[in-house]
Amino acid sequence: MTDAQPNPNAKFKRRIFSGIQPSGNLTLGNYLGALRRFVEKQDEGIETIYCLVDLHAITVWQDPDALRHQTREAAAGFIAAGIDPERSILFNQSQVGGHAELAWLMNCVARMGWMNRMTQWKDKAGKNAEKASLGLFAYPSLMAADILLYHATEVPVGEDQKQHVELTRDIAAKFNHDYKVDFFPQPDSVIEGAATRVMSLRDGTKKMSKSDPSDASRINLTDSPDAIAKKIRKAVTDPEPLPETLEGLEGRAEARNLVNIYAALAGKTPAEVLGEYGGEGFGKFKPALADLAVSVMEPINAEMNRLMQDPAEIDRILGRGAEQADAIARPILEKTYEIMGMVRSR
Structure with a gap:
């Protein structure tokens, strides 16, 4: 930001929020485009809040x-990828009522034309x-509420979610x-890496x-090493x-896609990969990519x-994360009600 363009978020604590729908297997794309970056953000001194957005999932029938299984499996995927519940807040959206409450308030601010x-x-x-x-029509307003509920300043997303x-x-x-306040920050999209869009x-x-x-x-995080290698060998x-x-x-x-995946x-960088494999056919490159993918994905x-053998422990982690999330969200939600003129007497 220059002096002519002051940072509108300067008064707000730096806080990351991002979410993934628990609507089926997490994939290599989720890992490279989101989960791995989520893990790295834990070491950057920024508060990190990660959410399994089950309210978004039900915009189509589930x-x-x-x-329930997919939500726990997604939580297991986050933790296995390196999200530490002691350093990040990890929870499922429906356990924090403020998401639905603020979504309604934001529905009354958003315009039909925007949707x-x-x-x-x-x-x-x-x-x-x-x-x-x-x-399904209104869920972008819920997504806005997800972010604004925590005064998040940064949102790691793929290109398709930037809008x-x-x-x-x-x-x-x-x-x-409308309310003549400086209450909500202007969150920034964070799009980084060689394979943010797998x-x-x-x-x-x-x-x-x-x-x-x-x-x-796709390569699922639940795929066996043999399945991963087979899918890469048969990739178009x-x-x-x-x-x-x-x-x-x-x-x-x-x-380009396979080179980007290898690079990530x-x-x-993709250029470094081509410096190593330029001129080689896929008969050599695919086995190398398969070995690399298995070495990264097998421990996850x-x-x-292992985690899925103890769903009660996963539920405990999500419940504790929801309590932590609610402690941040509730005061922000209450202040929003106050700003909008709601009587709050209990």
Whole structure:
């Protein structure tokens, strides 16, 4: 920020908030694009709050038993990836009532036109918008409430979620303007790393997704080493060898994706990977990538399996995290009610 553009968040404590839906297997994309960065943020002296957003999950129908299992499995994935409940707050969204309460208040600040412009609403509802839930339409307002409830100043997100953080900034600015206060910060998107957007192993133009019908399109954190190696060996590629420069990856989405994945797993730049493997065919590169992926993912998989043997311990961790989260959220929510003119007499 320059003197002409003062930091609007300077008065607020630096605090990170981010969440992932517990709607199925966490993938390599979740790990490289989110979880690993979450872990690194624990060492940067910033308060970190990580949430399993089960209220977002139910914007489309969820089997209750499956949702419970997926929430615990996602929590296990966070912990196995390195999230330390002693250093970060980890909880599931529905255990902190302030998320739903503030979402309603923000619904009354957000404008319909803003919601209509959300690309994910258009993508998810498509031609069946009339049959989609009201929650699916309004969930960007809930996402804004998730962030604002903690006065978060930084939100690690993928490119596809950046629009929602921009909406959060708009909602915060309108609230502050309408009520003539400087109460909510303007949270910043944090997008970093060589593989913040990991693509499908079957189609390099599509994001790796836990909702893709093809399990071969993704590497799940629950996959065995053999399954990981098999999926990488069968990943779609082209017949050309890897280029020696990044420019040579233009128009080669699948090749670029595998190079980016290798780079992220190895802690290198894509250019460094091409410096090592440029000119080589995928017959050599894929086995190297498979070995690297297994070496990183196998310990996470083993720890997840161990944690899932004790769901009561996972529930205890989530419950304690919810108490910690509520201790931060409740005063902010109460002040929001006060600013908006609600009588608070108990």
